[in-house]
Amino acid sequence: MTTVVVAGNPKPASRTLDAATRLATELTGRPPDAVVDVITLGPGLLGWGDERVSDAVRTVASADLVVVASPTFKATYTGVLKLFLDQFATAEGLRGVVAVPLMLGAGPSHALAPDLLLKPVLVELGASTPAPGLYLRDSSYATDGTIGEYVERWGPALRVLAARAAADRAPRD
Template structure:
């Protein structure tokens, strides 16, 4: 079973990517098998047929579990993440994939953004989202109890749906 993290941050190797990796490991008890740091795909995201983008899409589509993460920008997920998600050619591009939406932000004002904004686009692409989304404070995502509490509560559900054991 393949576990992948996708980070749609405009900065490479970001806190968003780190938080996604931490969440995947907390849910599964092991590091993710693959990471897609979307910004590193570069200008290939602006068109169709780029080999690197196609490989990233194939990796995500073939995954059992994907943690899809974004910082909160203008009360939503980032444009670079949207460009990547637009690369899934059909409304069933994520069929058979379990996705967990994760967003980071500066304060609690956008705590519902993962469920209200990111989860619907993942479901539209065919993903199954059996858990609520997770919102973490960007400066305290690794130190706070929220990530561990989320994993403790939802890991059994993720395991039941994906077969990826914790």
């Protein structure tokens, strides 16, 4: 099973990236196979055809499980993440990928943002999002146990579906 983390924070090496990596690691029992820290792709996100951006898109599209993370900006996900998601050329760009929307924020007022705002975009791109999105408080995600609780509740189903996606992608003799 191939696992990828996508972090759409305007700051490189952010808490968003850390939280997404922690979630992916707890879901699978190992670090993600690849990490896309979107902001490091630079100005190539503003157009089409940039080789680094295209490579990142292919990496995400070939994943079995992807954690897509953003801080909450103006009650939604970041423009940087939107620029990256716009690079998927078709509505089937994430077909066969199991996706987990993850957002961080300062308080509980935006707790529904992963499901109301990020999840629909991932579904529109063809991803399966069988579990609720996860909202974490940016000041306590590393210590409050929320990631562990989420993994305990939703991890078994996500792992089964991601393994099935991996099997579906495997070459057949």
